[in-house]
Structure formats: C-alpha cells, structure tokens
Amino acid sequence: xxxxxxxxxxxxxxxxxxxxxxxxxxxxxxxxxxxxxxxxxxxxxxxxxxxxxxxxxxxxxxxxxxxxxxxxxxxxxxxxxxxxxxxxxxxxxxxxxxxxxxxxxxxxxxxxxxxxxxxxxxxxxxxxxxxxxxxxxxxxxxxxxxxxxxxxxxxxxxxxxxxxxxxxxxxxxxxxxxxxxxxxxxxxxxxxxxxxxxxxxxxxxxxxxxxxxxxxxxxxxxxxxxxxxxxxxxxxxxxxxxxxxxxxxxxxxxxxxxxxxxxxxx
Amino acid sequence: xxxxxxxxxxxxxxxxxxxxxxxxxxxxxxxxxxxxxxxxxxxxxxxxxxxxxxxxxxxxxxxxxxxxxxxxxxxxxxxxxxxxxxxxxxxxxxxxxxxxxxxxxxxxxxxxxxxxxxxxxxxxxxxxxxxxxxxxxxxxxxxxxxxxxxxxxxxxxxxxxxxxxxxxxxxxxxxxxxxxxxxxxxxxxxxxxxxxxxxxxxxxxxxxxxxxxxxxxxxxxxxxxxxxxxxxxxxxxxxxxxxxxxxxxxxxxxxxxxxxxxxxxxxxxxxxxxxxxxxxxxxxxxxxxxxxxxxxxxxxxxxxxxxxxxxxxxxxxxxxxxxxxxxxxxxxxxxxxxxxxxxxxxxxxxxxxxxxxxxxx
Numbered sequence: 001x002x003x004x005x006x007x008x009x010x011x012x013x014x015x016x017x018x019x020x021x022x023x024x025x026x027x028x029x030x031x032x033x034x035x036x037x038x039x040x041x042x043x044x045x046x047x048x049x050x051x052x053x054x055x056x057x058x059x060x061x062x063x064x065x066x067x068x069x070x071x072x073x074x075x076x077x078x079x080x081x082x083x084x085x086x087x088x089x090x091x092x093x094x095x096x097x098x099x100x101x102x103x104x105x106x107x108x109x110x111x112x113x114x115x116x117x118x119x120x121x122x123x124x125x126x127x128x129x130x131x132x133x134x135x136x137x138x139x140x141x142x143x144x145x146x147x148x149x150x151x152x153x154x155x156x157x158x159x160x161x162x163x164x165x166x167x168x169x170x171x172x173x174x175x176x177x178x179x180x181x182x183x184x185x186x187x188x189x190x191x192x193x194x195x196x197x198x199x200x201x202x203x204x205x206x207x208x209x210x211x212x213x214x215x216x217x218x219x220x221x222x223x224x225x226x227x228x229x230x231x232x233x234x235x236x237x238x239x240x241x242x243x244x245x246x247x248x249x250x251x252x253x254x255x256x257x258x259x260x261x262x263x264x265x266x
Numbered sequence: 267x268x269x270x271x272x273x274x275x276x277x278x279x280x281x282x283x284x285x286x287x288x289x290x291x292x293x294x295x296x297x298x299x300x301x302x303x304x305x306x307x308x309x310x311x312x313x314x315x316x317x318x319x320x321x322x323x324x325x326x327x328x329x330x331x332x333x334x335x336x337x338x339x340x341x342x343x344x345x346x347x348x349x350x351x352x353x354x355x356x357x358x359x360x361x362x363x364x365x366x367x368x369x370x371x372x373x374x375x376x377x378x379x380x381x382x383x384x385x386x387x388x389x390x391x392x393x394x395x396x397x398x399x400x401x402x403x404x405x406x407x408x409x410x411x412x413x414x415x416x417x418x419x420x421x422x423x424x425x426x427x428x429x430x431x432x433x434x435x436x437x438x439x440x441x442x443x444x445x446x447x448x449x450x451x452x453x454x455x456x457x458x459x460x461x462x463x464x465x466x467x468x469x470x471x472x473x474x475x476x477x478x479x480x481x482x483x484x485x486x487x488x489x490x491x492x493x494x495x496x497x498x499x500x501x502x503x504x505x506x507x508x509x510x511x512x513x514x515x516x517x518x519x520x521x522x523x524x525x526x527x528x529x530x531x532x533x534x535x536x537x538x539x540x541x542x543x544x545x546x547x548x549x550x551x552x553x554x555x556x557x558x559x560x561x562x563x564x565x566x567x568x569x570x571x572x573x574x575x576x577x578x579x580x581x582x583x584x585x586x587x588x589x590x591x592x593x594x595x596x597x598x599x600x601x602x603x604x605x606x607x608x609x610x611x612x613x614x615x616x617x618x619x620x621x622x623x624x625x626x627x
Binding site: 054074076077081087090091093094097098100101102105106122123125135138139141154161167 | 286287289290293376378508509511512514515516518519520521522523524525526564565568569570
C-alpha cells in the first residue's frame with residue numbers, strides 16, 4: 001500500500017473552459033506541508049476543491065492506496081477536509097458550537113449522535129482549542145472574532161474531524177504578519193503531529209520558503225514546478241509564472257528570500 | 267468498508283477543561299429554558315385567545331364548556347368548540363408551520379430575507395385562489411367547498427417545486443434561487459391583478475377578502491390536516507439539525523464536512539413547500555411570520571439548529587397567537603383579518619433587518 005496522496009491526470013473543466021489539465025503529482029507524503037503557488041486564476045483553489053470532491057473532476061486521486069473518485073461525499077469527508085477562506089456573515093454560533101457542528105455534520109459518521117450536551121465532543125473541542133491557543137475564545141461568537149482568530153477557529157473545525165488530508169485555501173490572506181506566522185506554525189505542528197497530508201494555497205513566497213516542505217507551482221492549470229521550495233523557486237520560474245524579474249538570495253541567517261526587482265520585459 | 271481514522275485526540279486522564287463543559291451545559295440548559303418559556307407563553311396566549319372575541323367568555327365558562335360539553339348551553343358550545351377552539355388552535359398550528367418553514371428556508375438559501383412569502387409561495391397560492399373565485403376553475407373532483415384551498419395549495423406547491431427545480435437542475439446558487447423567487451412574486455401578483463381586472467364586483471370582493479389572510483376560515487378538518495403535516499415534517503427537520511447548523515458555516519465548508527448540500531436543500535424546500543402551501547391554502551396570506559419568527563429565535567438561542575428550529579416554530583406560534591388576540595381586540599366588536607395585523611407589525615421589523623444587514627456590509 002502506497003502512503004500519502006496520489007494525483008494522476010487530474011482534469012477539471014467549468015463548462016468548456018479547462019481549469020486544470022492532466023495534472024499529475026508525485027505522492028504527497030503524510031506529515032508534510034505542501035504550498036500551492038501560482039498567479040490568480042491558475043487553478044490553485046480548483047485543485048483543492050477537486051481533491052475535496054466539491055467539483056467534478058476526471059483522473060485518479062488515491063489516498064493510502066484507496067481510490068477516492070468513486071467515494072461518496074460523506075466517505076471522502078471522513079478523510080479529507082477543505083477549508084475555504086471566508087465565513088458567511090452574521091453566523092450566531094459560538095466557537096465550540098461550530099466545532100460540534102463540524103464534527104457531527106456527516107450523515108454516517110460513527111462518532112455523531114451525542115446527547116444534548118455532547119460532553120465528550122465538548123471535551124475534545126476544549127483540548128483542541130487549548131492546543132491552538134484559543135481556549136479562551138470557546139464561548140465567543142464566530143462573528144466577533146478577528147481575522148486571525150477566525151482562521152484558527154476554522155482550523156479547529158477542520159482538525160476536530162481528524163482528517164488524513166487537510167486542504168487550506170488562502171488561510172493567510174486576511175491576516176497581519178504576526179498571525180500569518182502563528183497560523184502557519186500551528187498548521188505545521190498539527191500536520192506533523194497527526195501525520196496529515198496538508199496542502200495550503202499561498203500567495204506569499206516568503207511564507208512558502210519558510211514553512212512548506214514542498215511547493216507545487218501552477219499556471220493555467222498546469223504544473224510548472226514541484227519540489228522543495230528553495231530548489232523549485234528560482235528566477236526563471238518567477239519570470240515565467242508571475243512575469244517578474246526576481247532574485248532568490250539568502251538572508252543574513254542563510255534563509256532564502258525572494259527579492260523582486262521589477263516586471264520582466266518592462 | 268475500512269476507514270483509516272486517526273488515533274483519537276489525546277484526552278488527559280484528569281479533566282482540566284471542565285469549565286468549558288460546565289459553561290456549555292449552562293448554555294444548553296438556558297436554551298431549553300427559553301423553549302419552555304415560549305411553550306408556556308403559547309399556552310397563556312391560547313387561553314387568552316379562547317376567551318377573547320366579540321361575544322364575551324369567561325375562563326370559568328370556558329372550563330365548564332371544555333370539560334362538560336354535553337351540559338353546556340348550546341350557544342356557548344358552538345362558540346367554544348366550533349369558533350374559538352379551531353380559530354385559536356389554527357393560529358398556533360399555522361404559526362408553528364410558518365416559523366419552522368421560514369427558519370429552514372433562511373438556512374438553506376443562506377439569506378436572512380428568505381421566507382415562504384418573500385419567495386412567491388403565497389403569491390402563487392393567491393393566484394390559485396383567484397382562479398377558483400373569479401373563473402370558477404378548479405381541480406376536477408374537488409368538492410366546491412374545498413375548491414379555493416385546493417387551488418391555493420396546488421399553486422403554492424407548484425411554485426415551491428419550481429424553486430426546487432431551479433435549485434437542483436439549474437445548479438443555481440442560493441442567491442439565484444432567491445432572485446427567482448422574487449421574480450415569481452411579481453409574476454403571480456401581475457396574474458392576480460389581471461384576474462381582478464376581469465372579475466365581477468362580487469368575485470373581486472371575495473378575492474380581496476381571501477388575500478387578506480384570516481383565521482376565521484379555520485375548521486377542525488383543516489386543523490387536523492395541518493397537524494398531520496407538522497407531525498410528518500418536524501422529525502425530518504430535527505434529524506437534519508446538525509447538517510443545517512454546519513450549512514450556516516458556508517456551503518463549501520459544510521460540503522467538505524460531508525453534508526450533501528443539494529440534497530439537504532431539496533429536502534428542506536419540500537418540507538417548506540408542504541407546510542407553507544397548507545397554511546396559505548387554509549388561512550390565506552399571513553405575511554411576515556415566516557420572516558420574523560426565525561430572526562427572533564436566532565436572537566434567543568443562536569444558530570444551533572437543535573434549538574433554533576424548535577424556537578423558530580414556537581416563536582411563530584406565539585407571535586401569531588398574540589396577533590390573533592390583537593386582531594379581536596384592536597377594534598371593539600370587530601375581528602380584523604389577522605394577516606393585516608401581522609403585516610403591520612412585520613413591515614417595521616422587515617425594514618429593521620434590511621437596515622441592519624446594510625450596516626454590516
């Protein structure tokens with residue numbers, strides 16, 4: 001049985017427009033964080049949504065040797081969780097309640113069906129919130145949270161389902177520097193702790209260089225680069241993908257950094 | 267089928283997190299208390315509703331007539347058993363139905379302004395009723411006395427199924443369904459106007475009265491039909507409580523948590539159609555209960571649908587029961603159609619929601 005998540009010749013089309021075309025990716029290993037990079041409209045979110053079964057896709061996706069394309073939504077949801085960036089406005093749920101809803105949402109989930117107080121589930125949620133450092137927010141309403149707190153609450157909703165694959169769609173886009181670092185550190189920690197396959201859509205190359213084990217770089221639904229961030233991200237790729245003249249140079253501590261000098265050809 | 271599940275989250279042997287468990291228990295207890303308070307409110311409102319009306323009735327007379335109908339004066343018996351009871355109980359039943367329907371509708375369409383009435387069900391019912399009243403057109407085989415409610419039900423159900431179809435086959439988003447519903451309101455209102463234009467004076471009067479929405483059309487058989495519908499629908503609604511709660515976190519998030527959103531939406535729309543269509547068919551357009559009750563319920567118990575759905579139903583029943591009392595007491599000796607009362611109370615509420623939503627955006 002092969003470990004990890006395998007993607008072979010994945011294709012997604014919206015009507016006649018092909019958003020992802022014959023994408024194959026070598027096994028994504030448990031316990032690793034993979035950053036999905038690329039310009040707007042390159043198919044990053046669509047890739048994640050296709051893996052979660054939210055859009056119809058062709059090709060093969062298998063997890064730990066089991067094919068997923070025929071799995072029902074509920075079966076897939078037991079192993080894969082996709083977290084979109086935004087939360088609808090005016091949700092009158094407390095953080096702990098949102099965790100209970102996330103946990104008990106699936107129809108055939110053997111763990112659902114707790115009583116009114118769902119004591120074990122509450123306890124499970126409490127442990128999780130503690131670990132993410134937001135135990136003090138458990139009884140707060142979701143719509144009172146700051147962007148960073150809401151992302152962590154979302155992460156808790158995903159983690160309480162104990163997924164094998166965690167898909168995060170631009171989790172950092174609304175966050176300040178401090179929270180970006182904090183959220184990514186926690187994502188890494190939890191990925192290693194639970195040996196999940198984690199994919200994160202990112203825009204910030206610096207974050208990818210710092211926090212990801214591997215990057216997938218997409219443009220027009222095609223895979224342009226795949227590998228450890230420091231090797232995959234180079235000036236030629238940045239010119240090709242983003243249309244910028246850029247250097248990748250080590251900082252004073254030896255960590256690679258992307259420095260953009262201007263637009264290529266301009 | 268084997269499922270690879272991760273080891274359970276490590277729970278410490280001692281329980282250092284009991285404060286959260288206690289807080290959550292308190293919250294759940296408080297919400298049950300709110301539900302109990304609503305139920306008590308309904309019981310009190312029912313008693314008031316029984317004893318309010320153009321011909322006075324004391325609590326003692328009510329008690330005697332209820333407990334010993336055989337020895338009660340015939341006039342009292344008629345007032346209590348044939349007028350007051352079906353009237354007051356219908357208010358509660360219709361309130362339950364519209365409150366529950368509105369709550370589910372707002373969740374599955376992700377729109378705080380969704381309700382059976384803002385999305386064309388009552389306009390469709392009015393058109394069905396107008397066909398019966400103005401053109402004498404009705405479903406073959408239906409007794410004449412039931413022609414108007416049968417037509418109203420048929421059209422309300424058809425428009426609801428049309429909404430379902432649009433949601434299902436059109437692959438339309440929740441916003442798309444809401445816009446389609448609003449288009450239905452305008453279309454059916456125009457058709458009703460057309461019928462009004464060609465109607466005789468007598469038919470026009472009948473139609474106008476019908477569209478006002480009045481509990482005076484309540485009868486025991488209608489009440490029984492609505493009660494059966496509620497008994498069938500409520501268990502399904504409650505069985506979907508977790509899924510509906512998850513849907514409040516957003517469609518993609520819910521789907522990724524294993525909720526089949528399209529199926530959930532379709533099931534809810536069918537339940538809503540049945541409840542709303544029966545209500546409109548029996549008592550006409552009673553606006554705003556389906557809109558207002560869910561908002562009050564959300565304020566009271568939040569979005570956990572295990573509490574929210576019952577709270578919305580009970581709030582609907584309480585509000586309509588109170589409106590029913592008001593409709594009999596506002597003008598001495600006159601029973602105003604209850605639909606007028608609920609709309610007058612509902613319009614300011616509706617505006618408040620719109621303004622609040624704009625403030626948030």
